[in-house]
Amino acid sequence: MAATYQIDKTVDAKGQTCPMPVVMLAKAIKDLKPGQVLAVYATDPGAKKDIPAWANKTGNTLLETVEEPGLLTFYIKKA
Amino acid sequence: MAWEARSSPTGCINLLHGDARNSTSITVFDAKGIHTYQPGWLYVPFGEQDPHKLQRSERRLLQRDIALLSGDAGNVVRIDPAAKQLQTADGQTHAYDYLVLATGSRNAPEEVSGFAEGADHFYSEKASLALEKKLANFTGGRIVTGVASVPYRCPPxxxxxxxxxxASLRDRGLRGSTEIHYVFPINRPFPIQSVSDFVAPLLEERGVQVHTFFNTETIDPEHKIVSSLEGEDLPYDLLVLAPPHKGQQVIIDSGLGDRDGWIPTDHNTLRVKGYEDANLFAVGDATDLPVSKSGSAAHYEGHVVAETIAAEVQHRPIRELYHGRVACFLETGHGQATFLWFDYEHPPKPPKPRRLWHLEKAALNTFYWQLIPPGRV
Known part of the structure; x- marks a missing residue:
């Protein structure tokens, strides 16, 4: 679960609609070193499809997606 | 009452005036004093539009007894919603009862290293004319088109x-010697899924290579390579990208916008969030609304704000809210187009491309001046 990750940076994309969560994520991960973890908070349901596809394309690892009422949290490890 | 206009919904200003003629005075602050029909810039690179015909004097479009301040007198440099005042570049302070912000967006090429030197676009008169020359001299090679980053004006x-x-390259006999690559920041060629599903097969049919998840990071003008945040490098002979966009500096300076200068705006009432009781509204590109940054959205939003203010001034119930309505055409080449009509809850269902839609868009481009600014539509 989320508590087990050492989070190095967070992106608050709550309230942002497609394609902003992915764009904010792509910009933010540039600042991390390989192996570091980014947490992305989003509310747009489209992010559930877009962020895994982005991780797949870029080779970064989507560690986990946590769904809570009204909130999606994605944990991504930089490749 | 004041209307701060850079992407001016002139028709709605005129409408508001008509609705509340006897009890209000309206002042429009517009530094340039020029109204530009920006959708026409799309046609300039193909030699199909004289850009000088896309402009009119704002003064001639507004009803006579609406005041227009331009130059430094119309250049708003600070807005103070708590005091209901704004300041202009000539040092004057103006009080208002209602303020509508239509400050628009600005091209921000400085956001991508190398954009100004290495990329072309059609998001200004000057840029579209420069691109017209380059296209006229183009004899074949690799053209990369698309979007540098989001959000940007006129998504289609x-x-x-x-x-x-x-279509133009095909007509000129250059299609066989030209590769076309289209780049887009997310995993499909357009933000709205239904439009993406519509255009993807068309792009494939036309031999356009699509590169998704391409967030432009840098452009190397010397070696002619555009690179993405995702690590993809694309060489090009001609690069045509919608530039990065930002909100206006006056919004940032006045503390009314987010980090990029977009104004947090209520999706339905169009009141600026955090200032709901301050008679402060925002329309058009300036807002952070989840709809197109387009003249069409601004047009429908302007109607709602005009109705809201007129209703308040006349002490009657407000009849309209904004539900995200946008209507626009999407040219598909070869003299055909489709039509997009949608709102927050209902995505567009683009019909099959037809010549009729292209002709309707051409008609709107021609008769815009008679229909929209006077408030007839």
Whole structure:
């Protein structure tokens, strides 16, 4: 679960609609070193499809997606 | 009452005036004093539009007894919603009862290293004319089109440009010697899924290579390579990208916008969030609304704000809210187009491209001045 990750940076994309969560994520991960973890908070349901596809394309690892009422949290490890 | 206008919904200002003629005075602050029909810039690179015909004097479009301040007197440099005042570049302070912000967006090429030197676009008169020359001299090679980053004005325009470019090269006998690559920041060629599903097969049919998840990071003008945040490098002979966009500096300076200068705006009432009791509204590109940054959205939003203010001034119930309505055409090349009509809850269902839609768009481009600014539509 989320508590087990050492989070190095967070992106608050709550309230942002497609394609902003992915764009904010792509910009933010540039600042991390390989192996570091980014947490992305989003509310747009489209992010559930877009962020895994982005991780797949870029080779970064989507560690986990946590769904809570009204909130999606994605944990991504930089490749 | 004041209307701060850079992407001016002139028709709605005129409408508001008509609705509340006897009890209000309206002042429009517009530093340039010029109204530009920006959708026409799409046609300039193909030699199909004289850009000088896309402009009119704002003064001539507004009803006579609406005041227009331009130059430094119309250049708003600070807005103070708590005091209901704004300041202009000539040092004057103006009080208002209601303020509508239509400050628009600005091209921000400085956001991508190398954009100004290495990329072309059609998001200004000057840029579209420069691109017209380059296209006229183009003899074959690799053209990369698309979007540098989001949000950007008129979302269908880069796709329209790509389709029109493909058709134009075919007509000129250059299609066989030209590769066209289209780049887009997410995993499909357009933000709205239904439009993406509509254009993807068309792009494939026309031989356009699509590169998704391409967030432009840098452009190397010397070696002619555009690179993405995702690590993809694309060489090009001609690069045509919608530039990065930002909100206006006056919004940032006045503390009314987010980090990029977009104004947090209520999706339905169009009141500026955090200032709901301050008679402060925002319309058009300036807002952070989840709809197109387009003249069409601004047009429908302007109607709602005009009705809201008129109702308050006349002490009657407000009859309209904004539900995200946008209507626009999407050129698909070869003299055809489709039509997009949608709102927050109902995504567009683009019909099959037809000549009729292209002709309707051409008619709107021609008769815009008679229909929209006077408030007839």
């Amino acid at each position: 325009a880069p796709l329209e440009f790509t389709f029109m470019l493909e």
